[in-house]
Amino acid sequence: MERKDIVLVGAGRVATSLSLALVKAGHRVCQVYSRTEKSAKALAERLTADYTTSIDALVKDADIYIIALTDTALSSLARQITRGREERLFVHTAGSMSIDTLDCPRRGVFYPMQTFSLERLVDFQHVPVFVEASDDDDLQIIRALASTITDNVFTLSSHDRQYLHLAAVFCCNFSNHCYAIAERMLNEHGVPFSVMWPLIDETAAKSHKMSPLIGQTGPAARDDQEVMRRQERLLADNPAWQQIYQLMSQDIQSMAESSEKSE
Amino acid sequence: MERKDIVLVGAGRVATSLSLALVKAGHRVCQVYSRTEKSAKALAERLTADYTTSIDALVKDADIYIIALTDTALSSLARQITRGREERLFVHTAGSMSIDTLDCPRRGVFYPMQTFSLERLVDFQHVPVFVEASDDDDLQIIRALASTITDNVFTLSSHDRQYLHLAAVFCCNFSNHCYAIAERMLNEHGVPFSVMWPLIDETAAKSHKMSPLIGQTGPAARDDQEVMRRQERLLADNPAWQQIYQLMSQDIQSMAESSEKSE
Numbered sequence: 001m002e003r004k005d006i007v008l009v010g011a012g013r014v015a016t017s018l019s020l021a022l023v024k025a026g027h028r029v030c031q032v033y034s035r036t037e038k039s040a041k042a043l044a045e046r047l048t049a050d051y052t053t054s055i056d057a058l059v060k061d062a063d064i065y066i067i068a069l070t071d072t073a074l075s076s077l078a079r080q081i082t083r084g085r086e087e088r089l090f091v092h093t094a095g096s097m098s099i100d101t102l103d104c105p106r107r108g109v110f111y112p113m114q115t116f117s118l119e120r121l122v123d124f125q126h127v128p129v130f131v132e133a134s135d136d137d138d139l140q141i142i143r144a145l146a147s148t149i150t151d152n153v154f155t156l157s158s159h160d161r162q163y164l165h166l167a168a169v170f171c172c173n174f175s176n177h178c179y180a181i182a183e184r185m186l187n188e189h190g191v192p193f194s195v196m197w198p199l200i201d202e203t204a205a206k207s208h209k210m211s212p213l214i215g216q217t218g219p220a221a222r223d224d225q226e227v228m229r230r231q232e233r234l235l236a237d238n239p240a241w242q243q244i245y246q247l248m249s250q251d252i253q254s255m256a257e258s259s260e261k262s263e
Numbered sequence: 264m265e266r267k268d269i270v271l272v273g274a275g276r277v278a279t280s281l282s283l284a285l286v287k288a289g290h291r292v293c294q295v296y297s298r299t300e301k302s303a304k305a306l307a308e309r310l311t312a313d314y315t316t317s318i319d320a321l322v323k324d325a326d327i328y329i330i331a332l333t334d335t336a337l338s339s340l341a342r343q344i345t346r347g348r349e350e351r352l353f354v355h356t357a358g359s360m361s362i363d364t365l366d367c368p369r370r371g372v373f374y375p376m377q378t379f380s381l382e383r384l385v386d387f388q389h390v391p392v393f394v395e396a397s398d399d400d401d402l403q404i405i406r407a408l409a410s411t412i413t414d415n416v417f418t419l420s421s422h423d424r425q426y427l428h429l430a431a432v433f434c435c436n437f438s439n440h441c442y443a444i445a446e447r448m449l450n451e452h453g454v455p456f457s458v459m460w461p462l463i464d465e466t467a468a469k470s471h472k473m474s475p476l477i478g479q480t481g482p483a484a485r486d487d488q489e490v491m492r493r494q495e496r497l498l499a500d501n502p503a504w505q506q507i508y509q510l511m512s513q514d515i516q517s518m519a520e521s522s523e524k525s526e
Binding site for chain 2: 013070071072075096113114115116117119120122126127128152154156160162163164165166167168169170171172173174175176177178179180181182183184185186188189190191193194195196197198199200201202203204205206207208209210211212213215216217218219220221222224226227230231234235240241243244245247248250251252254255
């Protein structure tokens with residue numbers, strides 16, 4: 001596809017990773033907006049772009065406006081961002097937000113499903129990007145743009161994307177929280193968290209090779225009541241972790257049972 | 264170290280992965296025990312070992328007896344396995360069980376912390392093995408044996424190993440259950456689970472580079488109440504998942520707060 005002129009609204013983790021990938025693919029980010037001058041300027045410099053801290057100063061003639069703000073900022077600023085630029089194409093990057101959060105005629109979604117950090121640049125090549133648009137022509141433009149940075153482009157409705165985003169919260173944020181709990185537990189007993197890396201990596205790698213439901217191991221999967229009671233007692237000082245332990249163990253067992261029944 | 268003659272009590276996932284690694288490292292498994300003849304025979308053939316289904320027929324002169332049974336079988340069979348072989352060294356592989364589950368004079372623990380499947384052979388080289396022994400000479404033997412198959416050997420007491428095993432349940436079984444929930448959720452909306460792989464892999468990889476507590480992202484980490492309320496409503500049909508969602512989200516927030524306070 002030909003080079004696109006892009007305005008980037010936002011300068012956070014998603015905006016940074018995504019815009020660097022777009023520029024690397026040959027597109028031009030002409031302008032970066034952030035409420036915070038420092039963030040706008042820092043990212044604009046990396047992209048050789050202009051920057052602004054005023055929404056009213058956004059240029060009016062870009063090919064695509066990518067809004068990568070928090071959900072709350074997106075909701076409250078959407079109308080102001082699109083106003084006066086009604087013929088332009090706007091997309092947002094928010095996994096859990098409807099396409100209709102934007103109320104301009106040419107609107108879409110460009111959701112890269114990944115966990116981004118400012119400290120850690122993600123290779124975009126295999127990041128799944130979920131797209132949606134208000135009409136077919138714009139869908140083709142958005143799909144083509146996504147295809148310049150990743151080989152994983154999916155069209156998905158706002159309705160189904162809600163569940164996708166929720167699934168991502170489980171796969172990423174909640175599994176990461178399990179790591180965080182383990183880290184604190186180990187630190188309290190003088191064991192470095194790094195001992196967990198091979199286990200964490202194998203658990204992740206295994207999920208590519210077999211269904212996580214089938215690949216499950218551990219006390220709950222083998223219904224080892226004695227170990228489970230003992231481990232619950234070890235958590236007596238932390239009622240939240242104890243409850244998480246009980247709920248997860250019960251649910252491991254009830255999902256295994258329901259899948260046996262359906263076989 | 265010189266080649267050890269090993270008796271393997273058990274023929275399940277841990278026994279299989281561990282014994283294959285030991286044989287590859289040049290040791291000899293002379294005998295495999297399993298209650299089930301089929302399992303004993305199958306593994307013995309892979310190891311060019313003898314096999315038996317009778318504990319009383321275990322040879323009496325091996326260098327090390329490795330007991331890789333379920334916790335329940337270990338508890339109930341330990342005395343029978345060690346009886347009449349009091350001068351020999353026995354170790355078990357059960358992460359959550361005390362060294363004193365064995366009541367023979369020369370006893371130890373050899374806990375390889377990994378998630379094992381029969382379908383998926385694990386490369387042992389970086390698997391952390393946690394060891395313990397009733398005296399220093401045997402500790403050196405067990406450490407040396409472990410060092411022939413992995414570069415990650417740690418001495419850890421039974422007391423601290425309980426917490427290690429519990430941390431492993433969180434890192435492995437519970438994060439895997441988060442994947443399993445996501446898989447079912449996606450299947451219900453026609454999205455293949457494979458779209459989650461880059462996210463799962465990045466979440467795992469990131470835990471090597473920064474503390475999972477610091478690297479956390481998502482609605483709970485950014486205190487996005489609107490998204491959290493909406494996602495809870497999406498889970499209305501599944502009270503267990505809804506409770507997991509609420510507990511995990513609350514705990515993500517309270518752990519972030521307590522770490523800010525301690526800074």
